[in-house]
Amino acid sequence: MSYQAPLKDMRFVLRELAGLEEVAKLPGYQDATPDTVDAILEEASKFASEVLDPINFSGDREGSKYADGAVRTPKGFQDAYRKFCEGGWNALPFETEWGGQGLPRLVSTPVQEMWKSSNMSFSLCPLLTQGAIEALLLRGSDSLKKAYLPNMVGGKWTGTMNLTEPQAGSDLAMVRTKAERAGDHYLVSGQKIFITYGEHDLAENIVHLVLARTPEAPEGVKGISLFIVPKLVLNKDGTPGKRNTARCASIEHKLGIHASPTAVMVYDKAVGYLVGEENRGLETMFIMMNAARFAVGLEGVAIAERAFQRALAFAKERLQGRDLVGGGAAVPIIRHPDVRRMLMLMKSQAEAMRALAYTTAAALDFAYKTKSKTHQAFVDLMIPVVKGWCTETGIEVASLGVQVHGGMGFVEETGAAQYLRDARITTIYEGTTGIQAMDLVGRKIAREGGATAKAWTAELKKLDGQLGAHPEIRKALADGVKAVDECVDFIVGAKDPRVQFAGAVPFLKLMGIVAGGWQMARSALAAARGTGDDSFDKAKIATVRFYADHVLVQAPGLRNTVVNGAAGVMALTEDQFLAA
Numbered sequence: 094m095s096y097q098a099p100l101k102d103m104r105f106v107l108r109e110l111a112g113l114e115e116v117a118k119l120p121g122y123q124d125a126t127p128d129t130v131d132a133i134l135e136e137a138s139k140f141a142s143e144v145l146d147p148i149n150f151s152g153d154r155e156g157s158k159y160a161d162g163a164v165r166t167p168k169g170f171q172d173a174y175r176k177f178c179e180g181g182w183n184a185l186p187f188e189t190e191w192g193g194q195g196l197p198r199l200v201s202t203p204v205q206e207m208w209k210s211s212n213m214s215f216s217l218c219p220l221l222t223q224g225a226i227e228a229l230l231l232r233g234s235d236s237l238k239k240a241y242l243p244n245m246v247g248g249k250w251t252g253t254m255n256l257t258e259p260q261a262g263s264d265l266a267m268v269r270t271k272a273e274r275a276g277d278h279y280l281v282s283g284q285k286i287f288i289t290y291g292e293h294d295l296a297e298n299i300v301h302l303v304l305a306r307t308p309e310a311p312e313g314v315k316g317i318s319l320f321i322v323p324k325l326v327l328n329k330d331g332t333p334g335k336r337n338t339a340r341c342a343s344i345e346h347k348l349g350i351h352a353s354p355t356a357v358m359v360y361d362k363a364v365g366y367l368v369g370e371e372n373r374g375l376e377t378m379f380i381m382m383n384a385a386r387f388a389v390g391l392e393g394v395a396i397a398e399r400a401f402q403r404a405l406a407f408a409k410e411r412l413q414g415r416d417l418v419g420g421g422a423a424v425p426i427i428r429h430p431d432v433r434r435m436l437m438l439m440k441s442q443a444e445a446m447r448a449l450a451y452t453t454a455a456a457l458d459f460a461y462k463t464k465s466k467t468h469q470a471f472v473d474l475m476i477p478v479v480k481g482w483c484t485e486t487g488i489e490v491a492s493l494g495v496q497v498h499g500g501m502g503f504v505e506e507t508g509a510a511q512y513l514r515d516a517r518i519t520t521i522y523e524g525t526t527g528i529q530a531m532d533l534v535g536r537k538i539a540r541e542g543g544a545t546a547k548a549w550t551a552e553l554k555k556l557d558g559q560l561g562a563h564p565e566i567r568k569a570l571a572d573g574v575k576a577v578d579e580c581v582d583f584i585v586g587a588k589d590p591r592v593q594f595a596g597a598v599p600f601l602k603l604m605g606i607v608a609g610g611w612q613m614a615r616s617a618l619a620a621a622r623g624t625g626d627d628s629f630d631k632a633k634i635a636t637v638r639f640y641a642d643h644v645l646v647q648a649p650g651l652r653n654t655v656v657n658g659a660a661g662v663m664a665l666t667e668d669q670f671l672a673a
């Protein structure tokens with residue numbers, strides 16, 4: 094069953110919810126007309142279905158292979174990557190100044206959703222390159238930008254992000270890699286682990302962005318700098334020259350994303366160049382983190398969509414059990430209420446997550462182009478929610494996909510299991526859900542006294558008067574908004590940070606399902622107004638009603654967990670956990 098991009102829903106969200114028309118009025122985005130965007134989505138969907146999807150299952154089976162410092166990606170990946178770059182897809186989100194297409198993030202978001210749905214392992218290579226490009230754009234000197242950006246934007250060279258070390262994962266203050274000045278450059282030494290696409294055979298050169306400390310740097314996060322360390326050091330004329338002393342020592346054997354090489358990188362006095370100022374590397378990383386976290390959140394949306402499509406196809410074919418009312422011969426399992434419930438949970442949550450992610454992408458565009466503080470505050474509030482909620486829900490949806498398949502979901506042949514295995518990393522890298530939730534509760538709520546969150550819930554309350562024709566949706570949303578407000582007050586008022594953080598992940602989930610519910614309520618209103626596609630509109634309203642009854646109604650329970658749950662979290666001594 095091949096991947097079909099959900100073009101109708103993507104267009105609906107772009108136009109009716111995320112405000113494509115308004116985004117296209119921002120300076121420099123005039124090319125994002127509805128016709129151009131439609132053409133881009135059509136082409137991207139073909140590329141995803143015809144080039145990336147067919148090598149997803151085989152890529153998982155074969156995996157990337159390591160031998161003598163080199164990594165071979167699975168069959169078909171080199172060819173797909175060449176076509177990807179030739180088609181201009183790598184350049185899509187970047188400024189025209191560097192060879193990009195200068196399109197808004199709102200347009201690159203559905204396109205990237207398609208890459209992630211059709212082949213998450215493949216999509217990680219351009220994702221990491223994009224992160225490295227953004228760091229260079231943000232803080233790189235003119236000469237570094239000129240030397241690296243054109244080839245990276247085109248995809249001829251790829252990028253990596255080297256943060257993690259064995260003793261420094263969530264806590265980057267513990268980074269130990271060293272960088273010593275040597276004339277116009279630095280010599281970088283140390284070991285990095287878990288580096289996505291740290292070594293591979295898709296591109297001519299690999300541009301590593303590496304966090305390291307200079308000898309005089311202060312301890313902790315304030316002593317970390319950012320360096321470019323190319324695999325091949327550039328000659329004077331800018332062409333790739335001799336091999337740098339940065340090598341891949343091995344790649345990991347993992348639960349999922351087998352085709353994406355996860356490298357252990359060893360730097361031994363490797364030639365590196367400072368990006369920005371000394372000791373301000375982590376700051377640069379943090380600015381970029383919004384984009385990277387958003388991109389991983391989108392992986393949750395994408396994998397949910399793909400898992401749903403496969404489960405739906407299976408449910409229409411698999412004959413089992415009689416019709417509850419009509420009896421007779423065995424029927425496709427999609428006729429059974431419980432299977433329909435699972436499919437609706439998959440569909441409605443995928444749609445709610447897509448709507449929230451795209452709306453956040455539009456706010457990113459507004460914040461970037463207009464420097465609007467309101468949009469930036471909304472983005473800052475929503476990034477941990479998009480990252481944390483969409484990835485946690487992506488796993489749940491992929492797991493439901495296995496369940497719909499019954500035993501066939503547990504064996505690898507159907508492909509349903511791959512989505513669950515691939516999805517599992519998304520709540521871990523780029524900051525675990527726990528870290529996202531602490532960011533949400535600590536930086537985004539408590540630090541500013543809940544101001545942005547309260548401004549946001551005030552917006553949601555304005556919808557109430559419009560939802561008269563949808564009483565169940567109206568009630569569930571009102572209860573959800575009340576739950577968020579009460580939790581915000583609780584978090585702001587809590588004196589003990591352990592009490593705030595004990596309920597951080599349930600609070601993040603609450604924010605996610607209410608933010609998703611907000612977008613779903615807006616979807617119901619847009620569909621009720623009519624989009625010109627009666628069948629789509631009816632299905633949308635029914636899907637929103639389902640979401641309200643099955644997902645949004647969880648909000649009051651989560652509120653109770655946030656407000657009352659800390660006691661149980663902190664009750665046991667460490668010895669009492671296992672009363673052996």
Ligand SMILES: Cc1cc2nc3c(=O)[nH]c(=O)nc-3n(C[C@H](O)[C@H](O)[C@H](O)COP(=O)(O)OP(=O)(O)OC[C@H]3O[C@@H](n4cnc5c(N)ncnc54)[C@H](O)[C@@H]3O)c2cc1C
Binds near residue numbers: 255526528
């Ligand atoms: C496949 C894969 C690809 C990756 N790609 C990259 C990459 O390209 N570049 C890169 O630099 N890194 C990469 N990573 C590393 C990834 O970002 C880290 O694994 C992640 O940040 C978590 O760090 P850790 O594994 O050390 O876990 P730890 O930090 O040890 O966390 C373990 C557990 O403790 C919790 N925890 C930790 N600290 C706290 C705290 N203060 N409060 C509450 N809970 C806490 C965490 O939530 C988690 O549940 C990758 C990892 C994998 C597996």
